[in-house]
Amino acid sequence: MRVMAQMGMVMNLDKCIGCHTCSVTCKQAWTNRTGVEYVWFNNVETRPGQGYPRTYEDQEKWKGGWELGRNGRLKLRTGSRLKRLMTIFSNPVQPSINEYYEPWTYDYETLTNAPLQEHTPVAQPRSLLSDKPMKVEWSANWDDNLGGAPELLENDPVLKKISAEVKEKFEQTYMFYLPRICEHCINPSCAASCPSGAIYKRAEDGIVLVDQDRCRGWRMCVTGCPYKKIYFNHRTGKAEKCTFCYPRVEVGIPTVCSETCVGRLRYIGIVLYDADRVLEAAATPDPQDLYEAQRSLVLDPNDPEVIAAARRDGISEDWIEAAQRSPIYALIHTYGVALPLHPEYRTMPMVWYIPPLSPVVDALTETGHDGEAAGNLFGAIESLRIPVEYLAELFTAGDTQRVDGVLRRLAAMRSYMRDLNLGREADESIATAVGMTGQGIEDMHRLLAVAKYDERYVIPTAHSEQGPGQEELDTGCSLDYDDGPGMGGWGPFGESSGGVTPIAVENFHMLAGRQRSDTAAAPATKEQRVNLLNWDGKGAPEGLFPPRDDLTAGPDGPDDGGVGPDSPAVVEPKP
Amino acid sequence: MNTLEILLWVVLPYVSLAVFVVGHYWRYRYDKFGWTTRSSQLYESRLLRWGSPLFHFGILFALAGHVLGLGIPASWTEAVGISEHAYHVVAVATGALAGFGTIVGLGILLYRRRTVGPVFSATTRNDKLMYLVLTATILFGLSNTVLGNIIGQASDYRETVSPWFRSIFYFQPKPELMDEAGLGYQLHALSAFLLFAIWPFTRLVHVFSAPLGYFTRPYIVYRSRDVRLGSRASARGWDKEKVSRR
Ligand code: HEM
Ligand code: SF4
Ligand code: SF4
Numbered sequence: 001m002r003v004m005a006q007m008g009m010v011m012n013l014d015k016c017i018g019c020h021t022c023s024v025t026c027k028q029a030w031t032n033r034t035g036v037e038y039v040w041f042n043n044v045e046t047r048p049g050q051g052y053p054r055t056y057e058d059q060e061k062w063k064g065g066w067e068l069g070r071n072g073r074l075k076l077r078t079g080s081r082l083k084r085l086m087t088i089f090s091n092p093v094q095p096s097i098n099e100y101y102e103p104w105t106y107d108y109e110t111l112t113n114a115p116l117q118e119h120t121p122v123a124q125p126r127s128l129l130s131d132k133p134m135k136v137e138w139s140a141n142w143d144d145n146l147g148g149a150p151e152l153l154e155n156d157p158v159l160k161k162i163s164a165e166v167k168e169k170f171e172q173t174y175m176f177y178l179p180r181i182c183e184h185c186i187n188p189s190c191a192a193s194c195p196s197g198a199i200y201k202r203a204e205d206g207i208v209l210v211d212q213d214r215c216r217g218w219r220m221c222v223t224g225c226p227y228k229k230i231y232f233n234h235r236t237g238k239a240e241k242c243t244f245c246y247p248r249v250e251v252g253i254p255t256v257c258s259e260t261c262v263g264r265l266r267y268i269g270i271v272l273y274d275a276d277r278v279l280e281a282a283a284t285p286d287p288q289d290l291y292e293a294q295r296s297l298v299l300d301p302n303d304p305e306v307i308a309a310a311r312r313d314g315i316s317e318d319w320i321e322a323a324q325r326s327p328i329y330a331l332i333h334t335y336g337v338a339l340p341l342h343p344e345y346r347t348m349p350m351v352w353y354i355p356p357l358s359p360v361v362d363a364l365t366e367t368g369h370d371g372e373a374a375g376n377l378f379g380a381i382e383s384l385r386i387p388v389e390y391l392a393e394l395f396t397a398g399d400t401q402r403v404d405g406v407l408r409r410l411a412a413m414r415s416y417m418r419d420l421n422l423g424r425e426a427d428e429s430i431a432t433a434v435g436m437t438g439q440g441i442e443d444m445h446r447l448l449a450v451a452k453y454d455e456r457y458v459i460p461t462a463h464s465e466q467g468p469g470q471e472e473l474d475t476g477c478s479l480d481y482d483d484g485p486g487m488g489g490w491g492p493f494g495e496s497s498g499g500v501t502p503i504a505v506e507n508f509h510m511l512a513g514r515q516r517s518d519t520a521a522a523p524a525t526k527e528q529r530v531n532l533l534n535w536d537g538k539g540a541p542e543g544l545f546p547p548r549d550d551l552t553a554g555p556d557g558p559d560d561g562g563v564g565p566d567s568p569a570v571v572e573p574k575p
Numbered sequence: 576m577n578t579l580e581i582l583l584w585v586v587l588p589y590v591s592l593a594v595f596v597v598g599h600y601w602r603y604r605y606d607k608f609g610w611t612t613r614s615s616q617l618y619e620s621r622l623l624r625w626g627s628p629l630f631h632f633g634i635l636f637a638l639a640g641h642v643l644g645l646g647i648p649a650s651w652t653e654a655v656g657i658s659e660h661a662y663h664v665v666a667v668a669t670g671a672l673a674g675f676g677t678i679v680g681l682g683i684l685l686y687r688r689r690t691v692g693p694v695f696s697a698t699t700r701n702d703k704l705m706y707l708v709l710t711a712t713i714l715f716g717l718s719n720t721v722l723g724n725i726i727g728q729a730s731d732y733r734e735t736v737s738p739w740f741r742s743i744f745y746f747q748p749k750p751e752l753m754d755e756a757g758l759g760y761q762l763h764a765l766s767a768f769l770l771f772a773i774w775p776f777t778r779l780v781h782v783f784s785a786p787l788g789y790f791t792r793p794y795i796v797y798r799s800r801d802v803r804l805g806s807r808a809s810a811r812g813w814d815k816e817k818v819s820r821r
Contacts, residue, residue: 081789081790082790084789085786085789087628088786089627089628089630089631089632090616090620090623090624090625090626090627090628091616091620092624094616094617094620096616096617096618096619096620097617097618097693127692127693129618129692129693129696129697130692130693130695130696131692131696132692187795188795191794191795191796192794192795195786195789196784196786196788196789197788197789197792197796199796200796200797200798201795201796201797201798202797202798202799203797203798203799204799212608213607213608214607215611216610216611216612216781216784216786217611217612217613217614217781218612218614218786219614219616219617232614232616232617234615234617234618234693234697235697236608236609236611236613237611237612237613237614238608238611
């Protein structure tokens with residue numbers, strides 16, 4: 001046994017309202033630069049739907065992830081190392097920009113300088129790639145909320161796998177949201193397909209990062225990742241990916257997407273896993289056993305043997321304690337309601353999902369039944385094969401029984417807690433029917449429904465003795481400073497050449513700029529733009545909202561502080 | 576030996592090679608982040624699918640040919656029993672094939688650069704200069720092979736250009752040898768040295784990171800936090816045991 005720690009996330013899909021706040025704040029923090037206009041480290045897809053990029057789950061076509069070779073050993077779907085190098089000059093299967101969408105802006109200037117004319121002038125869409133006028137035909141969420149269904153749904157690779165009659169019903173009846181970030185896989189195929197070895201897994205917390213100084217733009221990782229969570233920055237010519245907001249996580253605060261999630265449905269914590277058994281687990285012959293195999297990799301942090309091994313392998317006491325309190329471990333093991341996304345890709349993904357029960361409840365309520373009575377619900381889950389089959393294709397490689405089991409637990413929790421809330425006698429039989437105890441259900445309910453910030457996010461801080469200056473490492477360029485290489489400055493060797501500016505320097509300039517500026521918000525220069533990365537969620541950082549100068553601007557100049565008379569207390573963000 | 580000769584066949588090569596070597600070192604130190612192929616496949620792949628492999632396989636083959644042709648003296652090949660004629664036939668045949676692939680591939684790539692909107696927008700002035708010198712070098716080189724053999728005025732480059740080229744590396748330059756080479760060869764050599772001089776400052780640096788290490792490294796790379804920026808105190812002695820692995 002070789003114990004390693006892994007940062008993980010669980011999302012409770014029942015609570016996602018599809019508001020895209022997570023995507024927008026993530027973009028604001030990480031990818032609001034040229035070259036990555038089309039890049040969404042966090043995206044929220046409507047299911048059924050094609051996903052982003054279109055049909056990325058069709059691995060016959062896109063060749064992402066691992067498969068079992070004839071000898072039963074893992075190999076990348078793109079073939080051998082030699083084959084990848086022989087096809088390096090032109091990657092045979094790489095999604096083109098059309099599979100994402102061609103980024104565009106509008107020709108706003110015509111609105112202001114068009115001559116007087118009979119008709120209102122229109123701002124035409126213009127491609128950000130070629131500067132030419134373009135027709136907007138697709139984007140990151142074109143099929144949001146089943147927009148364009150049923151025609152667009154025909155291409156949903158998951159829907160294709162389930163039977164036709166079920167399919168039709170699904171299209172008419174159900175939909176839910178699936179927020180996705182990089183899975184920070186335990187067996188990442190992106191890293192395996194990188195010819196230069198620039199993509200690495202951090203030994204301390206398992207976060208998968210691209211070393212911007214070592215990436216040479218061979219772009220094989222884009223194909224390698226089955227979740228298509230490696231994006232190619234077309235300006236810098238380097239791969240970029242979700243960083244699990246490592247500068248935040250290292251100091252113990254959650255990722256931006258979690259922090260800002262409106263549904264409060266994300267959980268972050270660490271798990272301990274046995275690094276020696278990863279390959280064996282990933283090579284489990286039957287894809288439907290992969291979920292169990294991956295679950296068994298995750299070690300019980302309360303087991304004295306595991307603790308001893310963890311200490312031996314250099315995991316510090318506070319990390320072991322964090323693993324014991326981890327909501328991720330609880331949801332994966334103690335309550336057993338979290339499932340991995342597409343375990344059949346064999347990358348051992350570490351962002352797990354609690355499948356949504358709501359389609360079932362809604363369907364039941366529509367038919368006039370009591371949607372929350374245990375008997376009705378259990379029956380409905382079984383008879384409504386429809387969502388179960390679809391969910392099983394997403395989370396268990398098609399094993400409906402597992403999804404069924406999880407949904408029954410969630411249903412049991414609703415019924416059991418309803419009795420309690422209505423002041424009725426608790427019905428222990430509901431709990432035993434799903435292999436839990438009443439207390440267990442109450443605990444699970446607490447974690448899923450009322451858990452506060454520090455229960456949802458149990459994040460041990462990085463150790464200074466483990467690596468002083470960690471935050472300055474490598475991926476600094478993902479977050480380039482304004483007017484610097486990554487922000488559209490053209491160095492002598494093309495865009496984004498030149499050295500990396502450490503994040504600390506960037507923060508210093510940003511803070512200094514904010515302190516020196518004489519306008520409170522709406523910074524006149526880009527250096528003072530709000531940086532959500534160092535926002536801890538408390539108060540409103542200066543510059544987040546534009547100034548209401550109609551109310552505050554004095555007669556002799558611009559207003560000099562505050563965002564308005566009714567919100568005088570502007571909390572200075574912590575650096 | 577006049578001044579021009581010395582300038583062209585002694586000074587230029589040394590300056591350009593020096594810029595080549597120092598330039599790469601400097602670029603690597605200063606601009607690792609800019610060291611990339613700047614792939615444009617995201618914009619377009621239908622043309623690239625043909626153009627890029629044709630060009631790359633062609634030019635790599637041609638490169639290997641140059642190493643053999645320039646690096647190995649005629650006396651060596653004769654010593655192992657390869658007649659000058661046999662050598663010539665093989666060299667011209669393979670060279671023409673590789674050259675043909677290169678030129679067709681390059682044609683496709685250039686056509687693509689110009690006509691595909693996003694690719695054109697992403698072309699820097701630096702790229703344009705690089706393409707100009709690269710194309711010139713390739714065209715001069717290929718015209719030597721083709722014209723030389725068709726029109727039959729092939730000067731024997733193994734007696735002129737090659738020894739001159741090797742003499743540069745012995746530090747006993749023999750510029751007079753280049754006088755006897757044909758104009759085509761002279762132009763080819765000149766533009767090649769110009770190309771070497773701009774090489775470190777263009778996207779061509781990607782050639783030096785050809786990922787051969789991929790064959791030997793483990794699939795998954797683990798990396799630990801780096802301790803090089805020791806801005807904070809390291810662990811106390813009695814705590815070392817616990818944290819030593821990291
Ligand atoms: C040694 C192995 C080499 C490898 C692995 C390699 C790989 C690549 C790759 C992956 C691209 C990007 C293609 C794309 O997606 O747009 C590229 C572009 C390019 N390479 Fe190479 N290359 C090699 C050698 C060379 C050599 C020897 C030359 C010329 C002297 C060269 C000249 C170019 C040029 C001009 C481009 C730009 C093509 C375009 O987009 O117009 N490469 N190379
Ligand atoms: S999900 Fe993330 S870690 Fe996994 S293969 Fe894709 S990019 Fe790599
Ligand atoms: S912010 Fe939360 S609720 Fe909104 S789309 Fe993202 S995950 Fe769903």
